[in-house]
Amino acid sequence: MRNLYFLLLFLFSFASIHGQLKEYKKEIIKADDLLRFENYNKAALIYDELVKKYPDDVYIQFKAGECYLFSEGRLGKCIELLEKVVPQYPIENKGNIQAIEARFYLGQAYHLNGRFEDALKTFEKLKSQIPPKRFEAIAKIKREMQYCKNALELKSKPVQFSITNLGPIINTEYDEHSPVINLHEDLLLFTSNRETTIAQAEKGELYVENIFYSRYRDKKWITTRAMDLNTEANNATIGISPDGTKLLIYQNDGIVGNIYVCEMKNDQWGELQKLPSPINTMANETHASFSMDGKTLFFTSDRIGGFGGKDIYSVNQLPNGEWGKVRNLGPDINTEFDEESPYIHPNNKTLYFSSEGHQSMGGFDIFKAIRNEDGEWGEAKNIGYPINTPFDDLFYAPTIDEQRVYYASKRDDGLGGSDIYLIEFPNDHPNELSVVGGFVYTPDGAPASEAKITVREKKTGNKEGVYRPNANNGKYIFIIPCGQSYTMEIELNKHKTVIKDFKVPSGKSFARKKTTFYLDPLVLKVDK
The missing domain is CATH 2.120.10.30 (TolB, C-terminal domain)
Structure with a gap:
């Protein structure tokens, strides 16, 4: 009777463990599938529960760290997990790809978190530890190292805005x-x-x-x-x-x-x-x-x-x-x-x-x-x-x-x-430009959409550009430097050419939400 009791207890425990393993595998497969298809936010919700449920499982920590790297607002947790995982995956085991990936992801997490020096050290150490024949992995590591070096240089000269x-x-x-x-x-x-x-x-x-x-x-x-x-x-x-x-x-x-x-x-x-x-x-x-x-x-x-x-x-x-x-x-x-x-x-x-x-x-x-x-x-x-x-x-x-x-x-x-x-940006930008606009019509009041408008800098004769009026309303616009005088030539087949001089004062530089510098509307005359 006693032996039967222990046998039943063993069978019950085995069934319970088997059921737990089955549920464990089912949850991991579901999370890994979402991760593989880059549905990071949904995968992260599952990994959240798995990390709580199996706090000492290195594989779950590794996959959760990978997922959190690409999820919103989880970089801190990603770094925390991967820093635990790395010592558990010895890099000396050359066949363990996860040992390489864990260190690579940790370097990326440091980089995204603004810890550029830590990221660079992690990548440099990883590069020295993996076999030279892993050409693709080494190329990716070198690229990340260059990103870190660029970041450190750019960070030393921040832009003011x-x-x-x-x-x-x-x-x-x-x-x-x-x-x-x-x-x-x-x-x-x-x-x-x-x-x-x-x-x-x-x-x-x-x-x-x-x-x-x-x-x-x-x-x-x-x-x-x-x-x-x-x-x-x-x-x-x-x-x-x-x-x-x-x-x-x-x-x-x-x-x-x-x-x-x-x-x-x-x-x-x-x-x-x-x-x-x-x-x-x-x-x-x-x-x-x-x-x-x-x-x-x-x-x-x-x-x-x-x-x-x-x-x-x-x-x-x-x-x-x-x-x-x-x-x-x-x-x-x-x-x-x-x-x-x-x-x-x-x-x-x-x-x-x-x-x-x-x-x-x-x-x-x-x-x-x-x-x-x-x-x-x-x-x-x-x-x-x-x-x-x-x-x-x-x-x-x-x-x-x-x-x-x-x-x-x-x-x-x-x-x-x-x-x-x-x-x-600070209000000292040298690019003083003005938006110049106007309207041009044919004698019957229709938009002169086929007219060609050539704008030249008056002093040098340099051409600023050639423009066409809008077909819906005859409006033209062009963008030119302030503080200069210009000549505008308007040509349309079977109509008299119009030549008009104008000046854009320095005070007319384009500022946020201000109006365009408009010229007077023009009505072309038929060339008899």
Whole structure:
């Protein structure tokens, strides 16, 4: 009888342990699957419970640390766990890939947490400990080491600026990013994965991305609204023409992303139109920016023939309205890594973009390059710390005087996810520019949309640019330096040419939320 009792006790204990092991494996498999598919936030909730339930399980601590590295607001816990895990995975065991990964993730966590010296030491030690034949691992470690060195250098020369969260009218608990702003800073468009009548998601999942807008009235941003052009696919803002009449949009079309454009007519946005080949291809085209005259498009693509990953290209529009040959911007801009979010300044000389290469301090950083008179791009320069951070920094939308920037970032004072901020630099920027506008009509009062407006600096005769009036209202705008005199020549077939001199005083430099410097409206006369 006693033996039977112990036998039953043993069988019960075995069944209980077996059941616990089964439940243990089930929970770990579920969390690991979510981690593998990069659903970090949902995986983190499961790992939270597993860490509490099995506080001495090294494997769970390791996987939780890996997950927390990519989850929001968990870097401290990630470091705490990985610092415990590393001694439990001896690096001397050459076949244990987890020993390498644990140290690599710990180095990344230090780096993202701003502990650049600790990160560099961790990577240097790891590099000395792994076999030389692990070429791919060593290359990744060297890249992280360079990020750390770049970060230490940039941190030693911080950029002075103030930063303001645009607040709950714009930002929510969800992600807001990709801000685009018109010249007058009274129309802001951006992307968010918040809930809408179109955006639907299963419980615990994110909504698809859609486009929203807000207008600036009475010194504040007013109610945010979803754009009518949103579809059931992912839609994202990527650029706007300087005159605010053409909006560039990214749309996910199945396995590839494409660039679309919609035009404003009679104060209403039209339907989305997919840009033709050679802009869109079977590769991914993701971001774009119009030149001041709307005749050149800068865009990113991972098409074959680049320097690696996504590169930045440009293409000119031909007189017949078609797009010409696509040109890669070359090795001064593009690297073996990804480049993203190009923004060509209205002066047509300054290019802002994001890159994982060049002197990045980690992930994507924002860079600035200047084009010389020969059309060649100068050195891509990092715009500095702490605008750039160890995290991905993209979507940099400066105003024309470059004193203010609308910018998306994840910060401690945010409302949740990525928020949109306004960066303002000290009021001593040398780029004094003015927005000059006016209207030109035909004798019957219709917009002179086919007129060609050439602006030259009066003293030197240097051409500032050639512009066309808006087809809807005859309005033209151009951006030129202050404190100079200019000559404007307006030509239209079968009409008399108009030559008009004007001066933009120094006091007319463009300032936030101020009006354009308008010239008197002009009505062209028929050339008899």
